[in-house]
Amino acid sequence: MKPDTKDIDFILRRYNDDQMKAIEDQHKLMANVVYYIKKSMTIPKWAIRLFVGLLVCIILVLGFSVYKVSRISDIKQEAYGQGEENTVGHFRAFFEASPEAVELYQKWREPKSKK
DSSP states (O other): OOOOOHHHHHHHHHHHHHHHHHHHHHHHHHHHHHHHHHHSOOOOHHHHHHHHHHHHHHHHHHHHHHHHHHTHHHHHHHHHHHHHHHHHHHHHHHHHHOHHHHHHHHHHHSOOOOO
16 A cells, blocks of 8 residues: 655645745846846946036036126226225325315306306
8 A cells, every 4th residue: 555645735835835836936036126226327426526526616606606696786886985085095195285276166166146
């Protein structure tokens, strides 16, 4: 009489089928991972550093430009004050050098009466 191994064969076939299904699922997952890795793009560290450096430079230049543009009215006011000061100094020196010009200027400034 031979020993009956049907139950053991059934269990081993079922285990083998389960293992084959698990291996097939792992291959599918691995294929997905490989697909996404091939599809992905890697950027070198030096390119990222270069981009960040350029971005910082652009932000600094823009900030400095905005600062300079915001000071234009102050610079114009200062330049106007200096020009006014220089002009008054020039006329004062001219009037000190020629007293007859002062008399003519004073006559010119007096309002003319309407007759």
